Amino acid sequence: MNEYLLAALQRALLPQSLVAMTFGVTAGIIIGALPGLTATMGVALLIPITFGMDPVAGLLMLTAVYGGAIYGGSISAILIHTPGTPASAATALDGYEMTKQGKAGLAIGISVIASSIGGIISVLALLLLAPPLSRLSLRFGPPEYFLLAVFGLTIIGSITAKSLIKGLIGAVFGLLLATVGIDVLTGAFRYTFGITALESGVSLVPAMIGFFSLSQVLMLTEETKESIVSLPDLGKERILPTLEELRSLLGTILYCSVLGTFVGILPGAGGDIASWVGYNEAKRISKHPEKFGTGYIYGVAAAESANNAVTGGAMVPLLTLGIPGSATAAVLLGGLLIQGLVPGRDLFTKYADVTYAVIVGMFITNILMLIIGLVSARYAMYIAGIPINILIPLIVALCVIGSYAINNSMFDVWIMLVFGLIGFLMRKQGFHPAPVVLALILGPMAEMGLRQSLVISKGAILPYFLGRPISLILVVLIIASIVSTIILERRHPERILVEE
Amino acid sequence: MNRRNDLIIAAVILLVCILLLGVTRNITPAGAANYPRILLITMMVLAAALGAAAYRDTKRTGSPPEPSSRSPRPYLLFAFCAAYVALVGLVGYFIASSVFLFGVMAYLGRRKYGQMLLIVAGLNLAVWYIFMIRLNVLVPMGILFE
Numbered sequence: 001m002n003e004y005l006l007a008a009l010q011r012a013l014l015p016q017s018l019v020a021m022t023f024g025v026t027a028g029i030i031i032g033a034l035p036g037l038t039a040t041m042g043v044a045l046l047i048p049i050t051f052g053m054d055p056v057a058g059l060l061m062l063t064a065v066y067g068g069a070i071y072g073g074s075i076s077a078i079l080i081h082t083p084g085t086p087a088s089a090a091t092a093l094d095g096y097e098m099t100k101q102g103k104a105g106l107a108i109g110i111s112v113i114a115s116s117i118g119g120i121i122s123v124l125a126l127l128l129l130a131p132p133l134s135r136l137s138l139r140f141g142p143p144e145y146f147l148l149a150v151f152g153l154t155i156i157g158s159i160t161a162k163s164l165i166k167g168l169i170g171a172v173f174g175l176l177l178a179t180v181g182i183d184v185l186t187g188a189f190r191y192t193f194g195i196t197a198l199e200s201g202v203s204l205v206p207a208m209i210g211f212f213s214l215s216q217v218l219m220l221t222e223e224t225k226e227s228i229v230s231l232p233d234l235g236k237e238r239i240l241p242t243l244e245e246l247r248s249l250l251g252t253i254l255y256c257s258v259l260g261t262f263v264g265i266l267p268g269a270g271g272d273i274a275s276w277v278g279y280n281e282a283k284r285i286s287k288h289p290e291k292f293g294t295g296y297i298y299g300v301a302a303a304e305s306a307n308n309a310v311t312g313g314a315m316v317p318l319l320t321l322g323i324p325g326s327a328t329a330a331v332l333l334g335g336l337l338i339q340g341l342v343p344g345r346d347l348f349t350k351y352a353d354v355t356y357a358v359i360v361g362m363f364i365t366n367i368l369m370l371i372i373g374l375v376s377a378r379y380a381m382y383i384a385g386i387p388i389n390i391l392i393p394l395i396v397a398l399c400v401i402g403s404y405a406i407n408n409s410m411f412d413v414w415i416m417l418v419f420g421l422i423g424f425l426m427r428k429q430g431f432h433p434a435p436v437v438l439a440l441i442l443g444p445m446a447e448m449g450l451r452q453s454l455v456i457s458k459g460a461i462l463p464y465f466l467g468r469p470i471s472l473i474l475v476v477l478i479i480a481s482i483v484s485t486i487i488l489e490r491r492h493p494e495r496i497l498v499e500e
Numbered sequence: 501m502n503r504r505n506d507l508i509i510a511a512v513i514l515l516v517c518i519l520l521l522g523v524t525r526n527i528t529p530a531g532a533a534n535y536p537r538i539l540l541i542t543m544m545v546l547a548a549a550l551g552a553a554a555y556r557d558t559k560r561t562g563s564p565p566e567p568s569s570r571s572p573r574p575y576l577l578f579a580f581c582a583a584y585v586a587l588v589g590l591v592g593y594f595i596a597s598s599v600f601l602f603g604v605m606a607y608l609g610r611r612k613y614g615q616m617l618l619i620v621a622g623l624n625l626a627v628w629y630i631f632m633i634r635l636n637v638l639v640p641m642g643i644l645f646e
Contacts, residue, residue, distance in 0.1 A: 052635040165550045169513065172543045176520075179536045188532035191523065214581070218574040221608075389608035390619060393601045396581055401593060401627050405637040413585050421578055429505055447535050 008356035012364055016057045020050075021361060024061035025369045028068020029376070032075070033383040034391065035082045036220045039069035039271075040327040040434075044212040045395070047205050047335050048402035055339040055354050060361040062335045066328055067311045067365055070271050071115035071373060074304055076384040078107045079232060084384070087271030087307040090279040094292065094299030101295050105237030108380055110297050111304045112373030113241070114253050118305035119366035121257035122264060122312025126319075127359050129265075130348065133320040136470075137344035142456065143465050146449030147474035149442040152323045154478050156330065156438050158485035162430030170426065170435035177202050177436070178443020185451060197411040206403035206416040207440060208334055211433035212327070214399050214420025217392055219427055232381060239377045245297065252282050252298050253305040260306035264313020270326035271307040278306025312362060319343050319355065322442070327434035334441055503554040510551030517544045580604055592642030594624050 031042035042065045050058030073085030078095030098107040157167030180191045181201030192198040256278035263274040282302030283292040292299045317323040322343035324330040341347060347355045403416035423433040457464035465471045517540045527533040587596035601620045610616060631637040
């Protein structure tokens with residue numbers, strides 16, 4: 001691994017990589033700071049730009065948007081008590097109280113420092129855990145790949161929709177979409193309806209942009225009003241904490257960063273769950289738990305370090321096994337596949353130069369986020385105050401050019417438009433687009449795995465699955481994830497939904 | 501969630517699945533149709549479960565339809581988007597985007613026309629530089645100008 005790290009550092013420090021990271025962090029912070037726009041939407045929107053880029057620079061831009069948006073969400077949480085992304089809901093508790101006390105600048109300063117440290121800790125965990133875990137993928141055959149796809153879909157289906165049934169319906173819908181086009185094994189045309197453009201299947205990027213970006217914009221239109229929130233002027237406020245404050249916060253930040261990383265590694269748990277886990281744990285171990293919620297700097301630091309630590313943690317199952325734990329990770333998986341990179345052992349051997357450069361770059365991204373976040377902190381109110389009636393048409397125009405740019409095809413733009421409407425209608429009825437998109441990505445792998453397993457097992461697929469140790473574990477995990485969700489639904493009808 | 505809507509969704513899914521199952525008869529060789537058939541049957545089972553759950557809840561709670569936002573704005577915006585995409589094919593991305601941006605901003609209540617013009621110019625400039633110059637994308641110029 002060590003021989004790769006120096007080369008990776010050199011590649012991550014190339015001007016094109018640095019520009020991509022700087023742009024990604026800045027765009028991510030802006031997207032995150034705007035209530036209603038999510039990290040998932042930002043990553044989906046920027047994928048077309050990365051298509052023609054160097055893989056390292058492209059992937060770094062996407063991961064930078066992810067991290068930047070998770071931090072950016074804290075800006076509006078602190079300034080206007082409206083989390084820019086759900087991952088910053090816990091930050092609003094103490095952050096907004098600090099704003100009311102005239103300490104908005106300090107809250108943003110602590111937020112960016114905690115976010116950066118959380119991100120860095122999680123990248124270190126990614127670097128240590130991912131390579132050995134990726135060896136596991138070498139033991140995977142067709143049945144394991146099929147079951148892995150099913151496991152990923154049950155996980156994301158169970159956490160993103162309003163009910164397990166709706167999540168699974170979304171997943172099967174995505175699997176059906178993935179069957180459109182020419183069957184790779186037999187050459188048969190399936191559901192092309194005589195349309196030549198559909199013979200190569202449903203284009204992934206336009207579908208992702210439609211499902212995540214256009215549908216989100218349509219949702220925003222429903223609520224849009226001219227902003228009447230007054231934003232605090234941070235011109236003369238203190239941004240940086242004192243050394244003493246920083247020293248006292250360090251233990252909380254490190255503890256919550258480790259917690260956030262662990263939560264990120266768990267398939268299905270995203271930044272929002274991590275921030276609440278971090279916040280509650282920090283409160284539980286604090287000597288002054290009564291101060292949480294009253295504008296306590298530890299509350300901001302705990303939530304923000306934990307939610308940004310998810311960014312590296314979520315990459316562990318994604319890069320090693322191809323299991324995205326959240327909607328954003330599912331889109332990142334799409335970004336990886338577009339660059340021809342398939343999760344698994346190959347990422348750490350054949351494509352190690354790219355993978356390690358991305359991991360090292362994520363480390364640098366967090367340092368850049370610290371610098372950009374601190375420099376821009378005084379101007380944060382301008383970001384949070386961008387009117388939604390400017391953003392909506394701008395995002396639509398970017399959706400159009402982004403979906404066109406992948407294949408220079410207007411058909412793809414119509415695909416994006418149709419899936420945007422479907423995504424919007426799904427959201428309105430308690431479905432979520434994430435299982436659909438993930439199934440669209442994993443569909444070919446699932447079908448190939450199932451059909452090959454059927455051939456190898458000569459039709460006796462169940463004994464074949466149960467006779468292989470990893471398959472057996474995956475079957476148990478699939479059943480456990482479904483059963484646990486059913487139990488959770490019965491106990492807590494109002495469920496936490498993961499959207500970053 | 502509106503249970504009545506869930507019942508309608510379940511019925512629509514069942515209907516579409518039946519239609520798509522019919523389409524699989526035209527897929528040759530027949531082996532290529534098996535996987536979509538498995539998925540369609542799974543989908544029908546899930547739709548039936550959704551419908552059954554909605555029906556059970558409706559019976560239990562007496563089915564007062566929950567109020568849901570019925571703003572026409574998203575549908576109008578979608579219509580604008582469809583018109584915009586059609587216009588891109590006709591007059592090209594830059595002109596169509598300018599019209600769309602200006603129109604939608606005005607529709608959503610923006611009245612600072614100078615600022616709106618700057619935003620339109622900024623987007624066109626950014627797309628021209630990033631997509632045309634840097635990424636060599638053949639940005640559509642429209643059948644009227646090609």
